Amino acid sequence: MRVPSRSVSSPLLVALLGLSGVAAGSAAAAPSPGAESAKDRIYPTIGNGGYDVQHYDLALDYRPAAKRLSGTATITARATQDLSRFTLDYAGPAVSAVTVDGRPAPVLRVRRTRKLRITPPVPITSGAPFVVAVTYAGRPRPTSTAGPDEGFIPTRRGAVVTSEPVGAKTWFPGNDVPFDKAAYTLRMTVPRGLDVVGNGVLRSKVPGATGTTFTWVEDQPLSTYLMTANVGRFRVSTSTGPGGIPIYDAVAPAAAEQTREEGGIAAQPDILAVFSKRFGAYPFTTSGSTVFDEPALGFALENQSRPTYSSAPDASTVAHELAHQWFGDAVTLRRWSDIWLNEGFATWAQWYYDAHRKYYFPTRANLRGVLRIEDRAFWNVAPAAPRSRAELFDGAVYFRGAATLEALRGRIGDARFTTLLRRWYAEHRAAPTTTRQFTALAEEVAGRDLTPFFRAWLYAHRKPAKRFR
Ligand code: TRP
Ligand code: ZN
Numbered sequence: 001m002r003v004p005s006r007s008v009s010s011p012l013l014v015a016l017l018g019l020s021g022v023a024a025g026s027a028a029a030a031p032s033p034g035a036e037s038a039k040d041r042i043y044p045t046i047g048n049g050g051y052d053v054q055h056y057d058l059a060l061d062y063r064p065a066a067k068r069l070s071g072t073a074t075i076t077a078r079a080t081q082d083l084s085r086f087t088l089d090y091a092g093p094a095v096s097a098v099t100v101d102g103r104p105a106p107v108l109r110v111r112r113t114r115k116l117r118i119t120p121p122v123p124i125t126s127g128a129p130f131v132v133a134v135t136y137a138g139r140p141r142p143t144s145t146a147g148p149d150e151g152f153i154p155t156r157r158g159a160v161v162t163s164e165p166v167g168a169k170t171w172f173p174g175n176d177v178p179f180d181k182a183a184y185t186l187r188m189t190v191p192r193g194l195d196v197v198g199n200g201v202l203r204s205k206v207p208g209a210t211g212t213t214f215t216w217v218e219d220q221p222l223s224t225y226l227m228t229a230n231v232g233r234f235r236v237s238t239s240t241g242p243g244g245i246p247i248y249d250a251v252a253p254a255a256a257e258q259t260r261e262e263g264g265i266a267a268q269p270d271i272l273a274v275f276s277k278r279f280g281a282y283p284f285t286t287s288g289s290t291v292f293d294e295p296a297l298g299f300a301l302e303n304q305s306r307p308t309y310s311s312a313p314d315a316s317t318v319a320h321e322l323a324h325q326w327f328g329d330a331v332t333l334r335r336w337s338d339i340w341l342n343e344g345f346a347t348w349a350q351w352y353y354d355a356h357r358k359y360y361f362p363t364r365a366n367l368r369g370v371l372r373i374e375d376r377a378f379w380n381v382a383p384a385a386p387r388s389r390a391e392l393f394d395g396a397v398y399f400r401g402a403a404t405l406e407a408l409r410g411r412i413g414d415a416r417f418t419t420l421l422r423r424w425y426a427e428h429r430a431a432p433t434t435t436r437q438f439t440a441l442a443e444e445v446a447g448r449d450l451t452p453f454f455r456a457w458l459y460a461h462r463k464p465a466k467r468f469r
Contacts, residue, residue, distance in 0.1 A: 031082035031123035045113040047177040051077040070137035083124040089176035093138025158232035168224035179432035181221035226304040242273040248288035255293040258312035267315040283330035323349030334432035340383035344401020370403040384458035404457040
């Protein structure tokens with residue numbers, strides 16, 4: 001789903017202006033192929049033009065012993081141009097069949113750009129909904145483009161499924177860009193005794209001849225990089241958070257004791273309450289976690305409504321991932337190079353929670369701590385202008401990004417800063433965002449020009465001068 005930019009396309013205006021046909025862009029142009037890139041600077045091959053995904057239905061089967069993933073992804077999309085052909089991002093197991101609106105469609109696998117190029121038997125009309133079904137089977141191969149493994153990662157008895165930034169395409173075809181959000185249904189069958197933990201709400205868990213089928217539904221649109229389908233043996237517990245939010249936690253038995261000791265999962269209701277109060281109401285209808293006992297993987301990831309932790313998290317880590325529900329999951333990136341809007345914000349919120357609960361220093365102390373860093377390599381990374389994939393999740397994106405917000409808080413005062421965060425969340429949930437939109441809102445709230453401040457903190461390849469701290 002994409003929120004269209006404002007345009008002169010209301011039927012009334014078109015009629016008044018006598019522009020029908022021309023304005024609607026339907027002047028008998030021949031259907032043409034959709035663009036094969038969304039022109040993301042960091043990931044130039046991701047994204048596909050000419051359509052907008054509304055829904056993913058992923059009907060999958062996973063056999064951990066054979067590491068075999070099979071099934072059909074059914075994508076409902078709406079054409080945004082007359083389409084003779086279109087592509088999906090895909091780097092998963094072998095494809096055996098593709099249909100468009102139920103009719104077999106020729107498909108070409110373009111390995112270089114990790115795409116499926118699909119030719120519908122009849123061209124798709126602009127504005128029309130259409131349904132693509134892709135059937136595939138084989139061993140998924142995670143990728144690694146920005147540090148940690150991304151994608152469908154087989155473990156001894158299950159799978160860890162982390163899609164950020166571009167790993168979703170290793171387990172299902174789609175429009176693998178953060179800004180084309182869609183609802184999702186995951187129907188996954190696994191051998192008996194295993195659990196599947198997805199996003200959203202568990203609709204059903206049905207035993208069958210070949211295993212148990214779990215149906216997870218997330219009807220609040222989510223980006224592909226936030227989709228998950230974790231498989232393992234878990235202890236499941238459900239509870240209720242602030243405002244009645246249902247919380248679904250799945251913890252690997254081997255991580256259970258440490259999960260209690262670390263206390264992060266138990267702190268979820270408190271964290272949700274603190275952030276809801278500070279940023280605005282929690283964006284989704286459910287929450288919770290999957291906790292693995294895979295410490296070697298060493299990550300935490302903010303999958304929408306249900307973050308994943310590779311091992312038992314502390315409250316600070318959980319605060320980071322839950323902060324992403326507001327900043328990253330609800331408020332969405334337009335392009336990956338603005339990743340500090342996710343990571344800088346989540347890190348600042350983590351400082352805030354830590355300080356709030358007096359587990360750690362006030363947020364101001366964290367800013368001073370960052371400013372004590374003397375490493376030239378750290379300051380050489382500009383949070384809002386990462387030059388490569390290697391810089392996307394650099395420590396500077398997190399810590400200098402968070403320090404930017406804390407320095408801004410010092411500059412404009414806590415009241416205006418709070419207003420800024422609340423407005424950023426409330427007003428920018430609907431459409432993908434950029435750093436420019438944030439700095440513009442900051443200037444509006446502050447009532448003054450902040451260009452030199454943001455240049456020093458977000459774009460310069462050196463430590464900001466004293467007057468900006
Ligand atoms: N976004 C994650 C965080 O909360 C970090 C991350 C980036 C990640 N890419 C990942 C985690 C890939 C797991 C896999 O900071
Ligand atoms: Zn993060």
